[in-house]
Amino acid sequence: MLAVSLNEVGKADTREDGAVSGLSGLREDLEQHDFAYLTTSGRVSGKPHRVEIWFAIVDGSLWVNSGGGRASDWVRNLIVNPNLVVEVGDEQWSATATLVDESSAHPARERLAERYQGWSQGNPLSEWASTSLLIRIEGQYAS
Numbered sequence: 001m002l003a004v005s006l007n008e009v010g011k012a013d014t015r016e017d018g019a020v021s022g023l024s025g026l027r028e029d030l031e032q033h034d035f036a037y038l039t040t041s042g043r044v045s046g047k048p049h050r051v052e053i054w055f056a057i058v059d060g061s062l063w064v065n066s067g068g069g070r071a072s073d074w075v076r077n078l079i080v081n082p083n084l085v086v087e088v089g090d091e092q093w094s095a096t097a098t099l100v101d102e103s104s105a106h107p108a109r110e111r112l113a114e115r116y117q118g119w120s121q122g123n124p125l126s127e128w129a130s131t132s133l134l135i136r137i138e139g140q141y142a143s
Contacts, residue, residue: 030057030088031115036064037087038137040077049077055088056111062086062095063108065132075099075133086137095139108134 036055039048051074053064066072070079078084078097086095100106105125113119113129124130 030055030062030091033089035088036062038064038074039085039087040074041081041083043077043080049074054112054116056108056115058108058111061108062088062137063112064135064137065109065112065128066135067128067132069133070099072133075135078135084137086139093139095137098136098138100134100136105130106134108136 034054035052037050037052039050041047042049055062055064057063066075068075070076078099082097084095084097086093109125109129110119110121113125117126117129119125119129
């Protein structure tokens with residue numbers, strides 16, 4: 001699979017190192033969908049474990065929150081093996097998750113709250129948006 005990143009105008013740029021530096025050109029296309037589907041590998045069984053989750057594209061990465069924090073089964077899978085498959089609409093790609101220990105304000109928290117809770121600038125974030133475990137997902141997106 002050829003790794004592709006999209007520049008600000010949505011044109012594909014290939015990178016030799018195999019990394020994808022951004023999904024910013026796809027934000028509108030991906031965010032027309034309400035949910036992403038993440039498939040992790042079971043930490044004990046190795047079997048696929050698929051969850052439906054809210055998501056946002058911020059700074060060229062796909063972001064999700066885990067309201068259950070590190071206790072959520074799918075997050076526990078990611079701690080053991082951060083590799084996963086992401087599906088949004090008809091698109092699917094391999095990715096790697098990074099758990100972000102930031103309880104303070106972060107643009108991804110704000111974007112998630114805006115998309116799913118009607119949050120707007122100047123208002124406090126909900127408990128979910130401000131305290132849940134923030135996870136950045138980056139990977140190989142092939143258009």
